[in-house]
Amino acid sequence: MITAKRRAEIDKIVRGMHQEIIQSAKLRYRCGLPPYPQLFSPDSAIEKYGYSYEIRESMPGAQFGRQFQTAGMIDTEQSIVMVSSDLKYETQRFTAAHELGHLVLHEKLPGMRQHRDRPVTGESMGSRDPVEEEADYFAAVWLAPARTVQHYFQARFGNIPLVLNEDTAFHIAGFKGVPDLMASKPGSLDFPIAVARAVSFSGKSFDSLARFFGLSPMAMGIRLRELALVAY
Known part of the structure; x- marks a missing residue:
């Protein structure tokens, strides 16, 4: 380590x-x-x-x-x-x-x-x-340098950290995806990966962070968690 x-x-x-x-x-x-x-x-x-x-x-x-x-x-x-x-x-x-x-x-x-x-x-x-x-x-x-990721994250999602709740889950995963996302365990990568893949939030459409930074959704999710941009 x-x-x-x-x-x-x-x-x-x-x-x-x-x-x-x-x-x-x-x-x-x-x-x-x-x-x-x-x-x-x-x-x-x-x-x-x-x-x-x-x-x-x-x-x-x-x-x-x-x-x-x-x-x-x-x-x-x-x-x-x-x-x-x-x-x-x-x-x-x-x-x-x-x-x-x-x-x-x-x-x-x-x-x-x-x-x-x-x-x-x-x-x-x-x-x-x-x-x-x-x-x-x-x-x-x-x-994915920290300040750059923070800038584009905030432009997409507003709050830092973005906290998982039913409203956030709905905007990230849609109505059908809410139960699975809400059932994810704290500390897991389920929520960070979902955020990394998201192409819209609160009525705004955008390139996903994974696509924008040229990373896999999992790698981008790891970076979001590492920078404490998402929270359970």
Whole structure:
């Protein structure tokens, strides 16, 4: 499990990198910046970091003698990051951000010379090798930075935190979905995922937060819970 101190360190690193991107973008986009999820595209950051970025149809599939689907790979000797074209968009995006995290946090580790990763979605944080957990957390913060998520969350749902009750459940899940949502256990991901998937609330229609930030509903739900934007 990543310590609170390490999380704070990663948060600070990502904020600094984002700020550099924003300042550079202000010179490029004279009429206003694009949405932050577009601005913080991980593939662009990887290239800015000095690595080439490639979407590959064929990826190396073995590590330590065991076979598995290689979703992402870093080759620090050739300065290249590869991501499999077989993955869904959200998985490609999170995997790319995960590899960027390895570059920023772990580039000098011996295991990064030709490091391979399984598909990464942000849905299994807290149950992996510490180095992989750090790259997962970096990816989550990179793709869904706290202040940005809070801004777009509040624009959609108003209150922070959004508390689960019958009225909220109705607006999130519709009349038929109220019983199941109200029966969900406190602390579960049922409500956060439902909020991440929601495309309307109190008469307003919008892109779901999951779609807007390019994350799976579960990964977005985990981020909402982590930022205490939803509550039971």
